[in-house]
Amino acid sequence: MIRCIDVRKAYRQGENEVVALAGVSLDIPRGAFTAIMGPSGSGKSTLLHLMGGLDRPSGGELLVDGRLIGQMADDEVTLFRRTSIGFVFQFFNLLPTLTAWENVTLPLVLDGRSKAEVDQRAALLLEKVGLEKRQHHLPEEMSGGEIQRVAIARALAFNPPILLADEPTGNLDSKTGQSVLSLLRKINQENGSTVVIVTHSQEAANCADRTIYLRDGRVERESS
Amino acid sequence: MLSLLRLISWRHLRRHRLRTLLTFLGIALGVAVIFAIAVVNRSLTTSFQSTIDQIAGKAVLQVANGESGVSESLLPVIRDTEGVRDAAAAVEGFLPVSGMRGERLYVYGVDLLTDFAMRDYQFIDSEFAFDQALDFIARPDSIAITESFSRRLNLPLGATVALTTSTGKQNYTVRALLREQGTAKVFGGSFALMDLPVAQRAFGKEGKLDIVDLTVEEGATIEAVQARLRPRLQGAAEAERPKKRGEQIELLLTSFRVGLFFVSLIALFVGFFLIYNTVSVSVIQRKHEIGTLRCLGMRRSELLRLIITEALLLAVFASLVGSFFGWLLAQAALVAVGETMGNLFSLVDLASGGFTARECAVALGSGIVVAVLAALYPAWVAIHVSPLENARKAAWRPGTRGKGSWANRLGFVCLCVSPVLLFLAPLLPGSIEPFSVGVVGMLIFLLSLAFFCPALIVYAVKRFWQSSLRLPGVSWIEARLASDNLRRNPARSGITVATIVISLAAIFTIAAFVIASAVLCSRGWIRWSLRI
Numbered sequence: 241m242i243r244c245i246d247v248r249k250a251y252r253q254g255e256n257e258v259v260a261l262a263g264v265s266l267d268i269p270r271g272a273f274t275a276i277m278g279p280s281g282s283g284k285s286t287l288l289h290l291m292g293g294l295d296r297p298s299g300g301e302l303l304v305d306g307r308l309i310g311q312m313a314d315d316e317v318t319l320f321r322r323t324s325i326g327f328v329f330q331f332f333n334l335l336p337t338l339t340a341w342e343n344v345t346l347p348l349v350l351d352g353r354s355k356a357e358v359d360q361r362a363a364l365l366l367e368k369v370g371l372e373k374r375q376h377h378l379p380e381e382m383s384g385g386e387i388q389r390v391a392i393a394r395a396l397a398f399n400p401p402i403l404l405a406d407e408p409t410g411n412l413d414s415k416t417g418q419s420v421l422s423l424l425r426k427i428n429q430e431n432g433s434t435v436v437i438v439t440h441s442q443e444a445a446n447c448a449d450r451t452i453y454l455r456d457g458r459v460e461r462e463s464s
Numbered sequence: 465m466l467s468l469l470r471l472i473s474w475r476h477l478r479r480h481r482l483r484t485l486l487t488f489l490g491i492a493l494g495v496a497v498i499f500a501i502a503v504v505n506r507s508l509t510t511s512f513q514s515t516i517d518q519i520a521g522k523a524v525l526q527v528a529n530g531e532s533g534v535s536e537s538l539l540p541v542i543r544d545t546e547g548v549r550d551a552a553a554a555v556e557g558f559l560p561v562s563g564m565r566g567e568r569l570y571v572y573g574v575d576l577l578t579d580f581a582m583r584d585y586q587f588i589d590s591e592f593a594f595d596q597a598l599d600f601i602a603r604p605d606s607i608a609i610t611e612s613f614s615r616r617l618n619l620p621l622g623a624t625v626a627l628t629t630s631t632g633k634q635n636y637t638v639r640a641l642l643r644e645q646g647t648a649k650v651f652g653g654s655f656a657l658m659d660l661p662v663a664q665r666a667f668g669k670e671g672k673l674d675i676v677d678l679t680v681e682e683g684a685t686i687e688a689v690q691a692r693l694r695p696r697l698q699g700a701a702e703a704e705r706p707k708k709r710g711e712q713i714e715l716l717l718t719s720f721r722v723g724l725f726f727v728s729l730i731a732l733f734v735g736f737f738l739i740y741n742t743v744s745v746s747v748i749q750r751k752h753e754i755g756t757l758r759c760l761g762m763r764r765s766e767l768l769r770l771i772i773t774e775a776l777l778l779a780v781f782a783s784l785v786g787s788f789f790g791w792l793l794a795q796a797a798l799v800a801v802g803e804t805m806g807n808l809f810s811l812v813d814l815a816s817g818g819f820t821a822r823e824c825a826v827a828l829g830s831g832i833v834v835a836v837l838a839a840l841y842p843a844w845v846a847i848h849v850s851p852l853e854n855a856r857k858a859a860w861r862p863g864t865r866g867k868g869s870w871a872n873r874l875g876f877v878c879l880c881v882s883p884v885l886l887f888l889a890p891l892l893p894g895s896i897e898p899f900s901v902g903v904v905g906m907l908i909f910l911l912s913l914a915f916f917c918p919a920l921i922v923y924a925v926k927r928f929w930q931s932s933l934r935l936p937g938v939s940w941i942e943a944r945l946a947s948d949n950l951r952r953n954p955a956r957s958g959i960t961v962a963t964i965v966i967s968l969a970a971i972f973t974i975a976a977f978v979i980a981s982a983v984l985c986s987r988g989w990i991r992w993s994l995r996i
Binding site for chain 1: 467468471472475476478479752753755756757758759760761762763764765766850851852
């Protein structure tokens with residue numbers, strides 16, 4: 241499903257070059273629940289961003305769902321993100337001016353889907369994350385756990401084959417974090433989605449089938 | 465697109481009501497100024513032209529010789545020229561009404577017996593029969609005034625009106641009242657008829673005529689009569705069509721109109737910066753939102769369309785409101801211009817403050833085009849926001865990077881071009897070209913200041929930190945934080961400062977223009993149109 245072959249990423253900071261990934265090679269099969277761990281600056285978020293087409297690798301090959309994501313044109317990768325990848329972030333990144341319902345509908349609206357389809361899908365997704373009664377609330381009126389559930393519902397708008405989560409529990413208390421992880425696990429099992437989470441938390445990594453440890457931009461070790 | 469506008473743009477604009485309102489007002493104000501100026505421009509030109517037409521009456525040719533006038537001895541020569549049917553001589557000018565501050569009469573001295581063939585005068589109550597005309601001519605203190613002037617100054621038939629003439633205060637007796645029709649309509653009814661010799665004495669123009677209006681016989685062409693007159697006048701006067709005089713006045717008014725056009729341009733300039741500033745700030749504020757949208761799969765073209773449509777819709781509504789206020793402003797401006805002209809010379813009939821489809825289209829179009837142009841660069845910045853902004857928490861710094869940035873380079877180019885234009889302007893021929901080039905030079909200079917603002921802010925803040933200057937009532941740390949905020953985003957701060965600079969410049973320009981240029985142009989017009 242996701243194949244990294246000697247993936248490298250370097251940034252320029254003024255005169256200096258900062259190497260975030262120094263050649264990562266790994267395979268994540270379809271339907272797997274994978275955790276990526278490592279200390280700060282190890283390159284785990286960078287790797288997740290590359291997998292999601294949010295950034296482009298400086299070298300190597302990155303195949304996502306059989307496509308070389310680093311070589312796609314901007315429009316192509318954007319549409320790929322829209323329909324094939326769901327993102328969940330540590331800081332939720334919901335639009336603060338939109339209600340839970342509207343946030344969930346946003347990817348579908350962007351895709352120009354009909355109102356009936358949008359409404360039906362949003363209702364289904366909010367029910368799935370257990371927030372059907374909070375659908376008309378703004379993010380500021382909801383708890384962190386609820387907001388993250390809305391973000392997950394939004395990520396599932398197109399029932400994408402890949403769900404990428406960057407520290408999904410990093411901003412939540414342990415109990416709420418556990419419920420969010422359970423939800424991700426449930427989605428992985430019910431939808432057959434490939435889930436990749438980046439985390440600092442061993443507890444979160446324990447939910448995954450496999451954990452990849454990064455250090456200094458390289459894969460240090462793996463555990464199942 | 466509509467769903468996105470409703471979901472994203474509308475919510476954002478509603479959340480930032482004050483800023484939206486300020487932008488809305490900025491566009492509306494710019495459009496209002498353009499609209500009002502267009503209406504006032506047209507009204508002034510139409511009124512001036514209509515005054516010329518009313519005074520010219522049925523004349524197809526006019527013999528005149530500028531300020532020097534035409535010698536009365538030429539009148540028989542003109543009259544006897546082959547093809548001339550009627551020749552009506554006149555002297556004209558303003559005479560102040562003694563004891564009535566600010567009141568002036570536009571006195572038209574004519575040979576009543578011949579002038580009836582040229583111009584249409586309607587008298588009140590009775591027909592001004594031949595005998596009455598003779599009686600009017602026979603008495604050297606006769607004057608005919610309009611009904612409205614008579615009513616305003618309480619001067620019924622038989623009343624005496626004192627005018628300040630070239631020989632001092634003279635009393636005249638009102639022997640006829642004119643309806644405000646035809647020629648008598650000019651200058652809001654502050655019009656009087658006198659017999660030619662009486663008027664010549666009043667103006668100190670004995671033996672001189674200001675103008676001789678001509679009609680031609682049936683079958684004779686105007687060009688042929690004009691050609692026959694040329695050698696007979698021997699250069700002592702020139703025969704021209706009234707239309708030609710209108711064109712000359714049109715030319716004179718052009719400087720006034722060009723001036724007003726540049727005032728509109730400055731209003732647009734200010735509007736441009738306001739919109740640019742607002743959209744830029746909006747993009748900066750929405751950086752995370754834009755990053756989220758890009759992350760969720762919004763293409764750059766869709767984002768560009770959204771931001772431009774947002775600006776476009778705001779501009780359309782603001783322009784519509786601006787047009788309405790522009791029309792109101794035009795009404796007020798016409799009253800003010802009318803009063804100014806009245807104070808300077810005499811009452812002027814300004815054309816009604818209605819508007820044409822063209823004026824409306826120009827105002828709306830200007831507002832919309834400027835709004836879209838101003839939104840283009842911030843929109844370009846927005847579409848280059850990385851979807852990673854969605855994940856980042858670091859501060860985002862757009863735009864200028866101090867020394868050597870594109871803003872400084874553009875500022876330098878403008879600074880080089882501007883003095884060239886300003887020095888070149890007075891050397892150009894004509895009256896419009898120097899003015900236009902000068903104003904363009906000034907606008908480019910303002911633009912250079914705008915481009916240099918970010919660098920100037922960075923420099924000023926640096927100097928402030930190095931100095932021991934303390935602001936009263938502000939602690940050092942507060943001042944440091946505030947100035948640091950300016951320095952951290954010089955492009956945004958620069959736009960705000962540039963907007964203030966240009967707005968202030970616009971206020972001074974408009975004030976200077978209105979006080980100096982308008983008065984000078986109007987004086988020129990009066991001399992040109994009435995004394996030639």
